[in-house]
Every structure is written in structure tokens, then in C-alpha cells.
Amino acid sequence: MAAGGVAVFIVCHLLLLSYLSYSLPLCTNSRAPFTPKKALDFCSYNGSVCCDSAEDLQLQKQFQSMNVSDSSCAAILKSILCAKCDPFSADLYTTKSTLRTIPVLCNSTSSVNSVQTKSAANAFCDKVWDTCQNVSVFNSPFAPSLQGGVPENSTVSKLTDFWQSKPVFCEDFGGSAVDGSICFDGDPVTLNKTEPPNPPSGMCLEKIGNGSYLNMAPHPDGSDRVFFGNQAGKIWLATVPEMGSTGTLGFDESTPFIDLTDEVHFDTTFGMMGMAFHPDFARNGRFFVSFNCDKVQSPECSGRCSCNSDVNCDPSKLTPENGVQPCRYHTVISEYTANGTATEGSLKTSASPSEVRRIFTMGLPFTGGHGGQIIFGPADGYFYFMMGDGGSRGDPYNFSQNKKSLLGKIMRLDVDNIPSAKEINDLGLWGNYSIPRDNPFVDDKDLQPEIWTLGMRNPWRSSFDSERPSYFISADVGQETYEEVNLITKGGNYGWHIYEGYSLYKAPGSPEANSSISSVNTILPVMGYSHSDVNKNEGSASITGGYVYRAQTDPCMNGRYVYADLYANYLWAADETPENSGNFTSNLIPFSCAHDSPIQCASVAGSPLPTLGYIYSFGEDNRKDLMFLTSTGVYRVVRPSRCNYTCSKETAPSPTSPGSNPSSPSSGYRVRTLQTELGLLLSSFLLILPGFFL
Numbered sequence: 001m002a003a004g005g006v007a008v009f010i011v012c013h014l015l016l017l018s019y020l021s022y023s024l025p026l027c028t029n030s031r032a033p034f035t036p037k038k039a040l041d042f043c044s045y046n047g048s049v050c051c052d053s054a055e056d057l058q059l060q061k062q063f064q065s066m067n068v069s070d071s072s073c074a075a076i077l078k079s080i081l082c083a084k085c086d087p088f089s090a091d092l093y094t095t096k097s098t099l100r101t102i103p104v105l106c107n108s109t110s111s112v113n114s115v116q117t118k119s120a121a122n123a124f125c126d127k128v129w130d131t132c133q134n135v136s137v138f139n140s141p142f143a144p145s146l147q148g149g150v151p152e153n154s155t156v157s158k159l160t161d162f163w164q165s166k167p168v169f170c171e172d173f174g175g176s177a178v179d180g181s182i183c184f185d186g187d188p189v190t191l192n193k194t195e196p197p198n199p200p201s202g203m204c205l206e207k208i209g210n211g212s213y214l215n216m217a218p219h220p221d222g223s224d225r226v227f228f229g230n231q232a233g234k235i236w237l238a239t240v241p242e243m244g245s246t247g248t249l250g251f252d253e254s255t256p257f258i259d260l261t262d263e264v265h266f267d268t269t270f271g272m273m274g275m276a277f278h279p280d281f282a283r284n285g286r287f288f289v290s291f292n293c294d295k296v297q298s299p300e301c302s303g304r305c306s307c308n309s310d311v312n313c314d315p316s317k318l319t320p321e322n323g324v325q326p327c328r329y330h331t332v333i334s335e336y337t338a339n340g341t342a343t344e345g346s347l348k349t350s351a352s353p354s355e356v357r358r359i360f361t362m363g364l365p366f367t368g369g370h371g372g373q374i375i376f377g378p379a380d381g382y383f384y385f386m387m388g389d390g391g392s393r394g395d396p397y398n399f400s401q402n403k404k405s406l407l408g409k410i411m412r413l414d415v416d417n418i419p420s421a422k423e424i425n426d427l428g429l430w431g432n433y434s435i436p437r438d439n440p441f442v443d444d445k446d447l448q449p450e451i452w453t454l455g456m457r458n459p460w461r462s463s464f465d466s467e468r469p470s471y472f473i474s475a476d477v478g479q480e481t482y483e484e485v486n487l488i489t490k491g492g493n494y495g496w497h498i499y500e501g502y503s504l505y506k507a508p509g510s511p512e513a514n515s516s517i518s519s520v521n522t523i524l525p526v527m528g529y530s531h532s533d534v535n536k537n538e539g540s541a542s543i544t545g546g547y548v549y550r551a552q553t554d555p556c557m558n559g560r561y562v563y564a565d566l567y568a569n570y571l572w573a574a575d576e577t578p579e580n581s582g583n584f585t586s587n588l589i590p591f592s593c594a595h596d597s598p599i600q601c602a603s604v605a606g607s608p609l610p611t612l613g614y615i616y617s618f619g620e621d622n623r624k625d626l627m628f629l630t631s632t633g634v635y636r637v638v639r640p641s642r643c644n645y646t647c648s649k650e651t652a653p654s655p656t657s658p659g660s661n662p663s664s665p666s667s668g669y670r671v672r673t674l675q676t677e678l679g680l681l682l683s684s685f686l687l688i689l690p691g692f693f694l
């Protein structure tokens, strides 16, 4: 029961955050708007919408049954019914987490906002009242009996039957409680366009570590410490040097936080691929590691094969990739604890390598494409797990589109409520977790309930925007031609292997592009790049997803999504214009290394360009400063002026007080504040604490 209460709370917070504060095109069922194959017949929406033709027909029937004689009022009521199809319907129909039957109608007072293009003169709520107040309507959607259900019998009513005056009517249906939120003015919502800002002149880096890591996560206590994990299976806890100091990452390489190299199978495409610290880690000591293991080497390494009869797959019929038998290697998620060491709470600096619980195990069909990143959602507290299609060029067994397969999916699990072994078995789960009850396919027998999204190829680095937790951005590595970035929405299908990027995928040697499009409602990427943009040799490109930059350090990068190519030293920053529209424009960003970098950056002879090596991943610390994790070390984004880049918004650095000790949590990092304690009291899940966004 308690868990249910918490879940409701989390959902409310999620709704508040994602629907009220920010306007992102989103439908009421949390799904992304889509472009129907055929224009809607009744509702004159075009482009991206939230209705399919069946819903459009339904709305038409509802409208006809209303039998509105007055044509002006009829046009208004039709526009109101059709707002269901608006790509911003989630904003229009949701207030304070409850779903409305009538969209928020622009009020004379509240329509003065800079978000929408329409001016204040359009007081749509007034217009609805003035035009329709005396008009008789069958089954009026405004009738209180309809507020929340379908009536049993037809009734005719006027607005004046229920509301005495315009102010009372507009009190109920008008306006928008939150400043800058969206309202319906009779026409499809269009956002006020702002001029695209100029891209910054360049990004300045400093090198603060020599180690090569795949993962970084800030300490959930909000301090200046971060965890680094390498591919072989070790995790270190390091102190981030004060910005502007000459310090480097503070930690002792010979004393890792945990050493799992005995469990981890480490090879080119295998290793420790992800790590996630529980939001409440400082208190409960729980953390999770995602890695690969080899059944031949380790008896602990065994689980169900991803190629099985449920997905019409016979392991003995798979063509082994690189001569490796299917399901010799596994992807495993294990839980460990930092308890039991001499120090407690935030001071824990090491953990025992003995597994507390096996969260997930799945045998892999091939050697490549198995993602493996794990992240706790900052708003909902659930555990997101990015899984690739399992490898083999073109996903020949169609795992990513297969609804019964967990390959090529982003999953969403609840690791706080562990069911009994019997329940796990009855439900056919892949380990010790439960299914969040608002997962998109919990009630759909055709789909695995773990699935959050389908049609991924190999999501390599996903992140939540720390200022807008509804923005879950995932970079998906391409196959032949295109590297893509997706804006993740619940239940979305991102198209692989029917689409690669924006185009239908044509398997090598096949004359035709994949022709099963009709069965898939693909959500196209929001940005990306072609292989030909970075390298003439097809195949040698691989995207590394980053973060929406939110640090104060480089104000010209603020709000831009940063990503890179793994092989080429190419870096992009994407602007979203208008803000919150999902319309991103990527620009290649020059970068260089500060001449006063704590560790000198190696550079290409005769050029200021630092040789970063392979850009494996990015990390964000508790101050939202961005790090590059590369094969040659750890680089941090610093003030542009340190590389002679101009950024007019850059302010002079605040003088660092002499003698300040960089190893103690500095005032710049938020440790637990009053705000976060309130968050704790309210929801049991801190929504505002910076350290949660790993």
C-alpha cells in the first residue's frame, strides 16, 4: 500500500514537471505526436498530431451528435473537440496532474504570455461564453455529468444551465495557473518563435585526469565527488578539483572504491558498461553495476538466452558472430552495497565486491551492440536500462522490433520493490525487479512489460536534462549511414531496423529498403549526423551522446545539447529553437585546450587541436560541469576565455579564496539544502537534488 502511495506521488511530480513547467509537444497519454499517413478528415490539423484517423472519426461522431444549430458556436465547439489532436495536448488537457475533458481556454488575463504567438487580445474563454452561452447542445462536453465520464442518456443543455456568468465559467475553464504555460485559443498551438542564438565560438577544455573511463556518476550526496568506472571493472571515488585551480582529480588509483575485474568479462565490446548509484545512496549504500560475463569462465554467469522460443529464435540456428556461440556472453546487472565498511553515510569510500542481489541477467546472441547504460530517472526514481539489438549487422533477426524481445529496447524497472522468487517466476521476469505500474505496455500481452521504448539499435549514452527531467535524450549508434539522437517518450518506437536515421534502412546486399513500414509508427530522430560528415569510410562513425549543458562555467553553452563522434574528434552543440519545441539544430563546435590546463593536453603537431583520442562518454558532476571521458583522459569544459574564445555572457571568475582546500566539499556544490530536505519529506524521492541526474 505504501508503495502505491509513493508511486502516485511520483507520477504527480512527473506530470507537474513535464506538463506544467515546460512545453514539449506531447500527447495526453505521454506519447510523442506523430504524423498520420493520411491527413485527418474532420479535425483540420496537419503535420504532427495526437490523433489517428479512428480518433478523428470518433470526434466527428461526437460533434455530430451534439447537433449544434448555431454555426458560430458549432465552429468553436468543433475547435475545442479537435484540441485533442493538438501536438501539445498534454499541456492543454493536464492541470495539476488531472486530466481534463476541456482544454485550458485562453483567458483574458492569462493569455498574455510570451510562450505562444497569439497576442493578449484573443480572450478565447470570453469568446466561447459570448458565442455559446444560450446555445442548446446535446451531450455538451461542458456538462458537469460529462466531466469524467460518458453519460448514460442524451441530455440537452446550455452553458447558462450550469454557469451563471462569464467570470464563473472562465474561472473553471480559463487561463493557466502557471505562468508561461500553454492555453487553447481556438487554433493549433504555435510557440512564439525566438531568433536562434548564435552558436558559441568554441569550447575550451582542460585536462584533469589521465585515466580512461567509460562511466562517470556524481556522488548522490551533492558533494564535489564523482565516481569513475573503467571498462575492465574498477570504480574509483574522486574529488573534482575546484574550477580555476591547478588541481587534478583527487584519488588514489591503487585503492578503488570497488574492484569487480574478476566478475567482468573485458574485451573490445565487453566490460563494465554502466553504473548507477541509488538516489538515496548516501543513506542506503545501494549501487548497481551493469557488466558482461562469460559463461565459460564463470558459473555465476548464467541466465535465459535472449534468443528463445518466445521470440521465435533458435540459438542453434544463429550464425555465430566472430565464431562465438550464442549466449556464451551475458549482460548482467548486479546490486552491491557500500555498507559494512568502517565509515558510514556520505563518508563511505569503499564497497565489498560480493553481490547483494542479481537484478538482471540475459544471454546475448552476438558479441556487439549491447549498450548497457543504467540511470535512475530524476523525476520518477525508476531504473532505466539501455539495451542494444545484440549485434550482427542490420539486426537480421529483427530483435529491436520484436515486442517479446528485450534487445533493442530501453527498459524501465523498479528496483525498490523486489517481488518474491515465485512472483518473479510467474511473471517471467529476467531478475529481481518489479514492473512500474505505469510502464506503457503493462496491460499489453503482446509486449514485454519492461519495455519503455522499442526500435533502438545501440543506445550509447543517454541523459536527462537536469533542468527539465521530461527531456530524456538518447543517442543511438547507426549502422551504415546515420548516427541519431532521439527525444525519448514513453512507449515510443524509434524505428530500427526499419529506419536508420530519417531514411528507410536498406540492408547490405538487399535491393529494397525494408518494406514492413506500415506496422510501425516510427518516431524520427531530433538530430544527428551522417557518416559522410565525419569520415568518407562508411562504418567508422559512432555517436557518443552527451548532456544538455547546464553549468554556469560557459554561459554560451547553456541549454545546448552536446554530443560527439567516438572516433573522429568532432563535437556538436545543438540549439533548440523555439525553446522546448523539440526542434534542434546542431552545429559543429571547435574546441581547444586551455594553455594553463592542469595536465598538458597532447596536441596534433603544429595545431592547437588537442588529441582527445576516442570520446567514450560524457559525465556531469554535481555542479553540472561537463566532463569528457576519452581514451586519453578526463577533460572538463572551462571558461571560454581561457582558450581565447569569446562569449559575451562570460563574467569574470570570482576570485578563489587563497588557501581554500579543494578536497573538502566547497560551497559551490549543493550538499543537502533545506529545499532538498523538503523534497524528501514531500515525495521520498528528491527531485531537485543535483546528484540524482546521473
Ligand SMILES: *[C@@H]1O[C@H](CO)[C@@H](O)[C@H](O)[C@H]1NC(C)=O
Residues within 6 Å of the ligand: 046, 047
Ligand atoms: C497546415 O495548416 C496551416 C493552417 O491551416 C497552413 O498554413 C499550412 O500551410 C498547412 N501546412 C501543410 C503542410 O499543409
Ligand SMILES: *[C@@H]1O[C@H](CO)[C@@H](O)[C@H](O)[C@H]1NC(C)=O
Residues within 6 Å of the ligand: 067, 069
Ligand atoms: C437537431 O436539432 C434540430 C433543431 O435544431 C432538430 O430538428 C433535430 O431533430 C435535431 N436532431 C437530432 C438528431 O436530435
Ligand SMILES: *[C@@H]1O[C@H](CO)[C@@H](O)[C@H](O)[C@H]1NC(C)=O
Residues within 6 Å of the ligand: 113, 114, 115, 116, 117, 118, 119, 192, 193
Ligand atoms: C514573443 O515573445 C516576446 C518576448 O518573449 C514578446 O515580446 C512578444 O510580444 C511575443 N510575441 C507575440 C506575438 O506574442
Ligand SMILES: *[C@@H]1O[C@H](CO)[C@@H](O)[C@H](O)[C@H]1NC(C)=O
Residues within 6 Å of the ligand: 130, 131, 133, 134
Ligand atoms: C443569452 O441570453 C441572455 C439572457 O436571456 C441574454 O441577455 C443574452 O444577450 C443572450 N446572449 C446571446 C449571445 O444571445
Ligand SMILES: *[C@@H]1O[C@H](CO)[C@@H](O)[C@H](O)[C@H]1NC(C)=O
Residues within 6 Å of the ligand: 145, 152, 153, 155
Ligand atoms: C437517464 O435515464 C435514467 C432512466 O431513464 C434516469 O433515471 C436518469 O435520471 C437519467 N439521467 C440523466 C442525467 O438524465
Ligand SMILES: *[C@@H]1O[C@H](CO)[C@@H](O)[C@H](O)[C@H]1NC(C)=O
Residues within 6 Å of the ligand: 107, 108, 109, 110, 166, 167, 168, 170, 171, 172, 174, 175, 176, 177
Ligand atoms: C480567468 O478570468 C476570470 C475573469 O474573467 C477569472 O475570474 C479567472 O480566475 C481566470 N482564470 C484563471 C485560471 O486564471
Ligand SMILES: *[C@@H]1O[C@H](CO)[C@@H](O)[C@H](O)[C@H]1NC(C)=O
Residues within 6 Å of the ligand: 193, 196, 577, 578, 581, 583, 584, 585
Ligand atoms: C527550427 O529551427 C530552425 C533553426 O533555428 C528554424 O529556422 C526553424 O524555423 C525552426 N522550425 C520550427 C518549426 O520552429
Ligand SMILES: *[C@@H]1O[C@H](CO)[C@@H](O)[C@H](O)[C@H]1NC(C)=O
Residues within 6 Å of the ligand: 208, 209, 210, 248, 249, 599
Ligand atoms: C598525467 O600524465 C602526464 C604525462 O604522462 C604526467 O606528466 C602527469 O603527472 C600525470 N598526471 C596525473 C595527475 O596523473
Ligand SMILES: *[C@@H]1O[C@H](CO)[C@@H](O)[C@H](O)[C@H]1NC(C)=O
Residues within 6 Å of the ligand: 283, 284, 285, 337, 339, 356
Ligand atoms: C545498508 O544500510 C542501510 C542503513 O543502515 C540499511 O537500510 C540497508 O538495509 C543496508 N543494506 C545492506 C545490503 O545491508
Ligand SMILES: *[C@@H]1O[C@H](CO)[C@@H](O)[C@H](O)[C@H]1NC(C)=O
Residues within 6 Å of the ligand: 355, 356, 357, 358, 359, 360, 361, 424, 429, 430, 431, 432
Ligand atoms: C535474485 O537475486 C538472488 C540473489 O542474488 C539470486 O540468487 C537469484 O537468482 C535472483 N533471481 C533472479 C530471477 O535472477
Ligand SMILES: *[C@@H]1O[C@H](CO)[C@@H](O)[C@H](O)[C@H]1NC(C)=O
Residues within 6 Å of the ligand: 398, 401, 402, 403, 514, 516, 519
Ligand atoms: C519485424 O518485427 C515486426 C514486429 O513483430 C514486424 O512487424 C515486422 O514485419 C518484422 N520485420 C522483419 C523484416 O522481419
Ligand SMILES: *[C@@H]1O[C@H](CO)[C@@H](O)[C@H](O)[C@H]1NC(C)=O
Residues within 6 Å of the ligand: 593, 594, 595, 642, 643, 644
Ligand atoms: C590567448 O591570447 C593570449 C594573449 O593574446 C596569448 O598569450 C595566448 O597564447 C592565447 N592562448 C591561446 C590558447 O591561443
